[in-house]
Amino acid sequence: MKSTRITAPALLAVGALVLAGCTPTPTAEESAAPGDLTVWIMGDSSANFDALVAPFEEETGIAVETVAVPWDAIDQKFTTAVASGDGPDIIQIGVSKLRTFADSGALLELDADTLADHPHLAAENFIDGVAGDATAIGGSVVSLPWVSDTRVLFTRTDILGEAGIDAPPATWDELRADAKTLAGRGDGQYGYYIPQWDSALPVVMTWDQGGEIVDADGMIDFDTPEFQRAVDLYTGLYADGSVPTNSDFDQTQGFVSGVAPMLVSGPYLAGAIADAAPELDGKWTVTTLPTGAAGTSLLAGSNLGVWGSSDNTDGALDLLDYLSTPETQVAWFESDGQLPTVKDALSDPALAADPMVEVYTQQLADARLLPLVPNWDGETGKALLDALNSIVLTGADRDQTLDALFQTTSGTSVN
Incomplete structure (x- = not known):
């Protein structure tokens, strides 16, 4: 591109x-x-x-x-x-x-x-x-x-093709399966990249499972079956060994090198890829997000x-x-x-x-839009990321960690 x-x-x-x-x-x-x-x-x-x-x-x-x-x-x-x-x-x-x-x-x-x-x-x-x-x-x-x-899905179509994957994944289940296949290319190779600083991704995954994170009273509520399914997807990608765990992973270089040939990002990344690696023109593409019950993005x-x-x-x-x-x-x-x-x-x-x-x-x-609550980045979004990162990076107990997240964020209003 x-x-x-x-x-x-x-x-x-x-x-x-x-x-x-x-x-x-x-x-x-x-x-x-x-x-x-x-x-x-x-x-x-x-x-x-x-x-x-x-x-x-x-x-x-x-x-x-x-x-x-x-x-x-x-x-x-x-x-x-x-x-x-x-x-x-x-x-x-x-x-x-x-x-x-x-x-x-x-x-x-x-x-x-x-x-x-x-x-x-x-x-x-x-x-x-x-x-x-x-x-x-x-x-x-x-x-x-x-x-x-x-947010859209970026894929290295050349690398997917070499792995026998003939098209970008259309669903989140397909993305997880494809990411695991791509991670099997060898040590230091992954299939997907999750930014550890991106609080929007687990929210988008929840929407795509058909869920909400704001209840009918305008209060933040992560305690839903749809959020649990989003957590299954998020943590499952780590459990499969499909995503890097180092916090300083560079998504542009990871994509250009092929180490992480699939990721979700915004339009600004296209220019960064084209500038960094013009020789990859025609070997990568963007598509709308994979779907679950929905295909909603940020x-x-x-x-x-x-x-x-x-x-x-x-x-x-x-x-x-x-x-x-x-x-x-x-x-x-x-x-x-x-x-x-x-x-x-x-x-x-x-x-x-x-x-x-x-x-x-x-x-x-x-x-x-993400819920317009006070200080999403420093409070609600941070609590969400802290919980998920502690589960996937330090092995924290999932149920206890999510229960703490529910209690920490439940009193937050969008009104």
């Missing part, structure tokens, strides 16, 4: 067209002394983001300072900013952290009046699922969709929020509007490999012709 990359000059050209065609010519008053903007971007995408916003800077005169924040540092940095009142103008927010960030009160409410002069920020412009519950807490919209993400991604005390709210909204134009969203996918949230971008010929994007789009149609 090939992953297209777009250069900074090309981004400048795209941005100039976007701004020329979509941004009203400012009046003299609007052009006077625009304030600068600081944007916190998660991960290592800051260089690409600088190129993406350069046309906006040139056209508006607003300087955009991009600050790259590691994903594992954002909680502390955000907490410090809330305490000091000194935050960015715009912040990228992982959807799983939306409740925590919103509860702080630090984000500007983005109601209809606030967005009235920014047509690209209207909810109807975004694909189903990424607006609404994915951007609002308690009915108040405090963020806007930026990039979408869903709806993830990240939003952009405006800091409530920003002294340049108008400039921040102008930048959000620019980032939500279809042309800019397509350029971001091509430069950084992150999936658009804007309908017209996802259906753009540049993306629609890509067979991988077709798979992503199909999977997005059956994808769901």
Whole structure:
């Protein structure tokens, strides 16, 4: 599979067209002394983001300072900013952290009046699922969709074929059987990779068994037969010797080397594989998730929020509007490999012709959010991972460990 990359000059050209065609010519008053903007971007995408916003800077005169924040540092940095009142103008927010960030009160409410002069920020412009519950807490919209993400199955079709497996597994039972076959290739060879940090995977497995992890009263509830079946699958892959146990396993290199020729990940991984091993073009593919009773995947991604005390709210909204134009969203996918949230971008010929994007789009149609509970990553999701990792890595008693998980998380509400 090939992953297209777009250069900074090309981004400048795209941005100039976007701004020329979509941004009203400012009046003299609007052009006077625009304030600068600081944007916190998660991960290592800051260089690409600088190129993406350069046309906006040139056209508006607003300087955009991009600050790259590691994903594992954002909680502390955000907490410090809330305490000091000194935050960015715009912040990228992982959807799983939306409740925590919103509860702080630090984000500007983005109601209809606030967005009235920014047509690209209207909810109807975004694909189903990424607006609404994915951007609002308690009915108040405090963020806007930026990039979408869903999980799909990556397979090395060449390696599966050599093992006598003629197609990617269509069900989770088939995946477990195929993974065991692939692990039988020899010492240090596996069939599948489970990230020990990924709290979404066991939730997705539960959904695919036909279950829920939130009860009718809006409370977290892992104590269900469907979750037990998901645990059977999760722990069974370890029991079969089909997955690596070292916590520092690199999924990209594991996939490229063939050590772990099947894994579940997001669209961003496709670009990483293509960059790391262009010689594998045509030897790997992506498909929708294996099914059980269902074939539901994770709806993830990240939003952009405006800091409530920003002294340049108008400039921040102008930048959000620019980032939500279809042309800019397509350029971001091509430069950084992150999936658009804007309908017209996802259906753009540049993306629609890509067979991988077709798979992503199909999977997005059956994808769901993790429960928007306070601090999923640090509390509920962490408790889930701690329980499962202790069972598969240290041999902890399954029943006792799961009972402790049920008790620890049962009082958590999504309301």
